[in-house]
Amino acid sequence: MTSARFDRRPYAGAEDLRAMQDLAGRLWSPGATWHVGDLAWERFQHTGREHEWPTMLWDAGGAIAAWGWADSGHLGLVADPGRPALAGEVLDWFAATAPATAPATAPWPVRTVRVSSAETHLFPALDRHGYRRTDEGPFSLHMVMDLDDGLPVPSPAAGYRLRAVGDADVPQRVAAHRAAFHPSRVTEESYRAVRRAWPYRPDLDWVAEAPDGSAAAFCLVWLDEANLAARIEPAGTVPGHRRRGLARAVCLAALHAARRAGARRAVVSPRGDDAYPVPARLYRSLGFRECARSLGYRHPA
Numbered sequence: 001m002t003s004a005r006f007d008r009r010p011y012a013g014a015e016d017l018r019a020m021q022d023l024a025g026r027l028w029s030p031g032a033t034w035h036v037g038d039l040a041w042e043r044f045q046h047t048g049r050e051h052e053w054p055t056m057l058w059d060a061g062g063a064i065a066a067w068g069w070a071d072s073g074h075l076g077l078v079a080d081p082g083r084p085a086l087a088g089e090v091l092d093w094f095a096a097t098a099p100a101t102a103p104a105t106a107p108w109p110v111r112t113v114r115v116s117s118a119e120t121h122l123f124p125a126l127d128r129h130g131y132r133r134t135d136e137g138p139f140s141l142h143m144v145m146d147l148d149d150g151l152p153v154p155s156p157a158a159g160y161r162l163r164a165v166g167d168a169d170v171p172q173r174v175a176a177h178r179a180a181f182h183p184s185r186v187t188e189e190s191y192r193a194v195r196r197a198w199p200y201r202p203d204l205d206w207v208a209e210a211p212d213g214s215a216a217a218f219c220l221v222w223l224d225e226a227n228l229a230a231r232i233e234p235a236g237t238v239p240g241h242r243r244r245g246l247a248r249a250v251c252l253a254a255l256h257a258a259r260r261a262g263a264r265r266a267v268v269s270p271r272g273d274d275a276y277p278v279p280a281r282l283y284r285s286l287g288f289r290e291c292a293r294s295l296g297y298r299h300p301a
């Protein structure tokens with residue numbers, strides 16, 4: 001299919017996901033919305049939702065230069081700043097696509113976009129297409145830290161053991177995720193799909209194991225080898241094990257593993273609004289600092 005100036009094609013599976021990840025990696029900075037690991041996590045953490053997600057890729061000179069992913073009236077996008085017309089093409093496509101993805105209960109038609117304050121190249125197209133900044137509701141912080149010799153050594157509470165997970169650990173790893181993020185749609189099936197996705201690495205998927213052998217806390221880190229950048233997504237602690245320093249310990253263990261694997265920086269994007277402050281406190285206590293935040297845009301139509 002051809003749009004105004006660029007070829008475009010609908011998402012057709014794993015190779016296209018890899019092309020979307022390659023673009024996100026090529027344009028990545030610590031304040032970017034998308035790290036290669038986010039795409040793997042977001043695409044696979046739930047099973048059977050692909051049909052709810054119209055996704056389009058734009059090709060410029062044989063390489064993917066923009067993509068848009070619509071979900072429930074919301075758009076995720078990456079567009080090469082070197083080709084300013086592309087962001088507008090993604091928004092045109094979204095305007096035509098969004099109504100079909102809006103939740104039945106939503107005001108009609110809903111069109112929202114979330115970008116990072118660091119992605120200034122997207123602002124002009126959003127303005128031109130009639131989107132307005134909204135300061136309502138949750139937002140995320142984009143936080144970064146150097147992984148240098150100053151990274152604290154993890155010290156789990158007595159009786160807990162820090163270790164990377166293997167195939168046999170999937171049931172307890174998923175149980176911990178579901179408890180920490182209750183209610184959650186992550187299942188053993190979806191988690192196995194996450195583990196098959198590039199660039200998942202089992203040596204960067206850590207748990208704090210409780211004395212009874214269950215997973216009490218977890219931290220999954222994704223490594224972007226081209227940018228030497230690790231991303232925490234997600235981390236959590238089972239409610240009955242909270243406030244014992246376990247999230248701190250398991251995140252540090254996973255970050256040390258990422259450093260051994262070559263990462264020089266780490267990023268994470270917790271909520272930044274006052275309604276959900278604890279994760280940002282955790283990451284600040286580890287040494288992360290804010291470098292950007294998410295900005296919500298809404299189409300007034």
Ligand SMILES: CC(C)(COP(=O)(O)OP(=O)(O)OC[C@H]1O[C@@H](n2cnc3c(N)ncnc32)[C@H](O)[C@@H]1OP(=O)(O)O)[C@@H](O)C(=O)NCCC(=O)NCCS
Nearest residue numbers: 180235236237242243244245246247248270279281282285
């Ligand atoms: C956020 C979460 C992982 C923290 O887990 P935890 O094991 O209780 O955290 P820790 O005990 O390691 O705490 C580390 C630091 O985080 C902060 N913190 C953790 N819980 C806090 C709370 N309830 N209130 C205030 N600060 C808190 C503190 O700075 C704490 O350091 P301190 O104990 O020296 O003051 C846990 O609450 C959770 O799983 N929440 C739901 C899932 C989630 O939101 N994950 C993060 C997504 S990015």
